[in-house]
Amino acid sequence: MIYLQLFISFLQVGMFSFGGGYAAMPLIQGQVVTLHQWLSMAEFTDLITISQMTPGPIAVNSATFVGIKIAGIPGAIVATLGCILPSCIIVTLLAKLYIKYRNMALLQGVLGSLRPAVVAMIASAGISILVNAFWGSAATISFQGTKWSLVVIFGICLFLLQKLKWNPIGVMVLAGVMKLAVSFAGF
Structure with a gap:
């Protein structure tokens, strides 16, 4: 039964995600976080990060990741097939x-x-990920609950990408290093 649920969920993502991987993120979130609750929002954010860092389309990488987490290798195959078939x-x-x-x-x-x-779909996904990164969830948005170190890292990365035209891979590596430094510093 889980294989059929994985296949149908990612078949829907594959059918209705016009515009590429970023446009698919709200659909994937709707299926795996909201509808089936296979992942938490924090796990979904990790999923998007992993999907962007690995070669291949984000939606396919996400389907494979969710399939493996839920039902092992057969689940990954079924979810991936559901995603690419449409x-x-x-x-x-x-x-x-x-x-x-x-x-x-x-x-x-x-x-x-x-x-x-x-x-609009890309903007929705981006806002959802930012809210989760800076506050944990939309329900806990407050000035005191803001993770300011992550806001600063985001601002630096945005500046490096937009103004200095750095390579996105270099910015991702630097963001990881900055987060590690912040963690070791205790912020």
């Missing part, structure tokens, strides 16, 4: 249709109208 089918069909109708104004209008929804 994409394989949809992309094949869309490629055929796009080649045939690529100059059609209606098609260009539909593609253009999907962009704002994708941006």
